[in-house]
Structure formats: structure tokens, C-alpha cells
Amino acid sequence: MKNYSKIALSVLFLSAAVFTSCSNDDETPAPVKASIYERLGGTKMVADPDNSGQMIEQGRLSFRKVVNSTIGLIVADIQSNASGNLQAHFAPLLAETGTTQATNIAKLSDNLTDFFSFNTGGTNAVNTYSGLSMAAAHNPATNPRMGTKSSSADYTKFEGYVGAAANANGVASNTELYTDIVAVLESLRTPIVQK
Numbered sequence: 001m002k003n004y005s006k007i008a009l010s011v012l013f014l015s016a017a018v019f020t021s022c023s024n025d026d027e028t029p030a031p032v033k034a035s036i037y038e039r040l041g042g043t044k045m046v047a048d049p050d051n052s053g054q055m056i057e058q059g060r061l062s063f064r065k066v067v068n069s070t071i072g073l074i075v076a077d078i079q080s081n082a083s084g085n086l087q088a089h090f091a092p093l094l095a096e097t098g099t100t101q102a103t104n105i106a107k108l109s110d111n112l113t114d115f116f117s118f119n120t121g122g123t124n125a126v127n128t129y130s131g132l133s134m135a136a137a138h139n140p141a142t143n144p145r146m147g148t149k150s151s152s153a154d155y156t157k158f159e160g161y162v163g164a165a166a167n168a169n170g171v172a173s174n175t176e177l178y179t180d181i182v183a184v185l186e187s188l189r190t191p192i193v194q195k
């Protein structure tokens, strides 16, 4: 999956490079677009609001907020039995109780934060992703915590949760940053949709 998101990022960087070379008549190169991670705050160290006395890169903190909001929206829809909810996919994770459940949701949050951060330009060691590949993570045969395979409609639903979570954390839908994030998400549809 890293490869898929890297492909999307390469396209973004390549577009910036092509634009630069096309507009080179006056020999003034257009600025290369900053990575998504950079635009979300990058490596600037800030106080971690959830861990007293600790510092965190602002880019990672931005992603963690979006990830936690996404998980919150998914779980809320499952609990209220909202139409199209992802209960069938997340059932094994949510069936784990007590501290086990807390541990595993925290682990998913951490892995998702690593994954998004690392693959959008946050390449410092703190963001190293050590989970499964996107294909393996979303196949119940290789990840028993994945309740059932995802259809394209499930994927679109998931993307909607991420979009709403981004909106709730200050990334408006009508911004270039939002469009670039959606492009990275779209680049992962193929390995994740498996039915």
C-alpha cells in the first residue's frame, strides 16, 4: 500500500515538476508544491494535547486527529445502526472487550496515523508504518480483525468518513489540500476493495 500511495504522491510531485518546466519561459521556476504532511504542519514540534509533557510533530498530530475522528464516526454509525454502516467489517475489532478493545482501537489509530503520515511526506522514524500491506490488512483470510471484504461502495463510505473527519479538523472540502488527500485515498481503492 505504501507503493500505491507513493504512486499518488509521485503523480502530485510530477505534476508540480511538469508545471515548473512548462512555465519556464522567463526562467523563473514555479514553486514546487509542499507535501501534504508539510501542509498539515510538517515536522514542527508542538505539545501533544493527549500526552502531557510530550512533544509531537504537527503533521502527525493533524493526521492523528483526523484518524481518531474517522474511527469515532464509523463507531457512532455502527452503534446507531445508520444506513450503510461498516458493522460487518469492524465487528471483530468491536467485539473485543474491555482493555483489549481499547488496546486494539488505539493500535489501529496508531497504525493509520503512521500510514498516512509516512506516505504523505512525514518520513521521520516516528511515523514508520509496521502494519500489514493494504491488501493483507483488508482480507479476512490474512487479517482476522477484518470482518468481511470491502466492496467499492463500502470504500466510498469509508472515504466519506475520512472527508467528514478532515472537515471537522479544519480541512475544508473546497481546498486543494482536501483534493490532494482524496487523491491519495483513491490510489488505495484497488488493493483494499476485494469483492
Ligand code: HEM
Pocket (backbone or CB within 6 Å): 086, 089, 090, 093, 104, 107, 108, 111, 112, 115, 130, 131, 132, 133, 137, 138, 143, 145, 146, 147, 150, 154, 155, 156, 158, 159, 185, 188, 192
Ligand atoms: C484509504 C482507505 C484505507 C486505509 C488507508 C486503511 C488503512 C488501514 C490500516 C493501516 C490498517 C491497520 C493494518 C494493521 O494493523 O496491520 C487497517 C485495518 C483495517 N481496516 Fe482499513 N484502511 C482503509 C479503508 C478501509 C475500509 C474501506 C474498510 C472497511 C470497509 C476498512 C476496515 C478496516 C478494518 C476492519 C481493519 C482491521 C483493524 C485491525 O487490524 O486492527 N479499512 N486499515
